[in-house]
Amino acid sequence: MLLTEGNAAGTPMLRRGLKAFRDGALTDEGFQWLPLACSMSRDIWDDESWYALSTRLIEHARQAGALTVLPAALLTGVPIRLLAGELAMAVSLAEEAAAVGRATATPVGPYGHMVLTAWTGREAEACQVTATATREMVARGEGQWLTAAHWVTAVLNNGLCRYDEALVAAEQGSSQYPDELGLAALSMAELIEAAARTGQPERAADAMRHMSAATTTAGSDWALGIRARSRALLSDGQSAECLYREAIDRLGRTRVRVELARAHLVYGEWLRRQNRRVDARDQLRTAYGMLTAMGIDGFAERARRELLATGETARKRTVETARHLTGQEAQIARLAGEGNTNPEIGAQLFLSPRTVEYHLHKAFRKLGISSRRELRRALPNLKQAAFAA
Numbered sequence: 502m503l504l505t506e507g508n509a510a511g512t513p514m515l516r517r518g519l520k521a522f523r524d525g526a527l528t529d530e531g532f533q534w535l536p537l538a539c540s541m542s543r544d545i546w547d548d549e550s551w552y553a554l555s556t557r558l559i560e561h562a563r564q565a566g567a568l569t570v571l572p573a574a575l576l577t578g579v580p581i582r583l584l585a586g587e588l589a590m591a592v593s594l595a596e597e598a599a600a601v602g603r604a605t606a607t608p609v610g611p612y613g614h615m616v617l618t619a620w621t622g623r624e625a626e627a628c629q630v631t632a633t634a635t636r637e638m639v640a641r642g643e644g645q646w647l648t649a650a651h652w653v654t655a656v657l658n659n660g661l662c663r664y665d666e667a668l669v670a671a672e673q674g675s676s677q678y679p680d681e682l683g684l685a686a687l688s689m690a691e692l693i694e695a696a697a698r699t700g701q702p703e704r705a706a707d708a709m710r711h712m713s714a715a716t717t718t719a720g721s722d723w724a725l726g727i728r729a730r731s732r733a734l735l736s737d738g739q740s741a742e743c744l745y746r747e748a749i750d751r752l753g754r755t756r757v758r759v760e761l762a763r764a765h766l767v768y769g770e771w772l773r774r775q776n777r778r779v780d781a782r783d784q785l786r787t788a789y790g791m792l793t794a795m796g797i798d799g800f801a802e803r804a805r806r807e808l809l810a811t812g813e814t815a816r817k818r819t820v821e822t823a824r825h826l827t828g829q830e831a832q833i834a835r836l837a838g839e840g841n842t843n844p845e846i847g848a849q850l851f852l853s854p855r856t857v858e859y860h861l862h863k864a865f866r867k868l869g870i871s872s873r874r875e876l877r878r879a880l881p882n883l884k885q886a887a888f889a890a
Contacts, residue, residue: 503544508718512545519550532561536570539577544683546716546724548756551581559594563849572598572609579613583620586758586795592617593832597850610634612649619653620759622660622799627653648674652684655691659698660799662806668695668704675708686715690727694767697734705735723760726751730764733771741771762791766804778811785811830864833857838876 503511522531522538535558542551555578561567562574575598582591595613602609611634618627631650638647651674658667674688689708696705709731716724726748733744745768752761769784785808792801808814829850836846843854843861850857865871 508715512718515541515545516547519545519547519554523550523553527557527561532558532565535561536573536577540683543581544686546719546721546727548581548584548721548723552585552756555581568601568605569607572602572605572607575601576609576613580616581756583616584757584759586762586791588617588621588796589831593829596829597832600850600852610646611637612646615650615653619657620660620799621796622657622802624657624661624799627657648684648688651675652688652691655688655695657799659691659694660797660803662698662803664695664698667691668699668701671695671708672704686712690731693731694734702735705731709735722751722754723757726755726757726764727760730760730767734767745771758791759795759797762788762795762797763800765791766800766807769804770807773807773811782808782811782813786813830860830867833860834864834868834876837861837873 502514519538519542522535525531527535535554539551539555539558542548542554555574558574559571559578562571567574575594578594579591579598582588582594591613595617598609598613601607611630614630615627615634618630631654635647635650637643638650651670655667655671655674658664658670671688671692675685675692689712692708693705693712696702696708712731713728716728719725729744729751730748733741733748736744745764748764749761749768752764755761765784766788769781769788772778772781772784785804789801789804789808792798792804832850833846836849837843841849843857846852846857847854852860868875870876
């Protein structure tokens with residue numbers, strides 16, 4: 502219905518289906534449909550279902566010992582956990598997927614790596630992995646993942662303030678098939694921001710029209726928050742300010758904390774250009790603090806530069822000023838804090854007990870603790886821990 506009759510007809514049906522998946526008992530047949538349910542959650546801007554169902558899919562794959570499908574299950578959780586600000590967990594899921602893939606000789610695609618390197622502003626690595634993946638995707642005719650490559654390229658360049666390049670990538674990711682579901686719709690948000698920043702709002706007109714229709718039908722705070730933020734970027738005066746505030750209010754009620762931080766960022770940028778420096782600093786401080794804590798370094802640096810332009814000093818984050826756990830260290834520390842032994846952790850992550858002990862020792866040193874008993878105190882920080890390249 503969504504494909505043949507459009508958003509207005511299909512979205513309510515999908516919403517009911519997703520509720521059934523979340524609330525009902527999961528049979529073996531239901532498990533087979535969970536990957537599609539996760540994709541549909543994203544497509545209708547349902548962040549709560551995406552988070553809950555991807556968690557359920559991963560847990561079921563582990564419990565069932567379904568190693569051939571576990572890598573794909575793990576990768577469904579990477580983008581939503583990143584958008585939720587849980588970078589260390591997103592990295593851990595991607596690394597676990599790669600480990601399972603190696604253990605079972607099951608190829609794991611580049612999607613997780615592309616998403617993580619782009620959103621964290623690791624330019625050289627992101628460009629390399631995306632370029633390699635794009636060649637492979639074109640050769641195999643995998644249009645969906647080619648759309649993903651355009652999306653993450655747009656995200657990377659918007660974070661690095663390379664708006665011309667972001668605009669080109671976002672147009673490639675959305676304009677050719679504007680009614681396509683999923684990542685093409687996410688590319689529209691990047692397109693609108695890039696078009697606004699390059700002074701070419703006319704290039705965002707079609708994207709805004711398509712996005713407005715889809716997000717209005719979806720009706721979630723995630724959808725309507727992104728719509729409000731996008732409209733604000735194309736607006737002026739009191740109308741723009743009201744839309745920025747609506748975006749912050751709506752996104753503040755969602756799991757997508759990264760998008761909330763970006764709303765504070767663009768609002769702060771707008772305020773500075775209105776010569777309202779004091780108000781701008783409040784928004785930019787919030788954006789910089791959130792983005793830094795979540796490890797979204799490209800956008801964090803953009804916020805830092807904007808803060809400097811208001812006359813405020815913002816210290817650049819370095820490795821020495823942040824707890825820099827790798828994704829695997831964070832995952833091992835979390836499992837150890839939950840009472841798992843080294844052999845039990847190794848069995849879950851396809852590592853030897855000696856390797857687990859090695860990573861756990863490194864995590865202890867970075868967290869400033871000396872025993873497993875102290876992990877519970879440190880555990881609240883692990884989801885916010887940044888990861889080292």
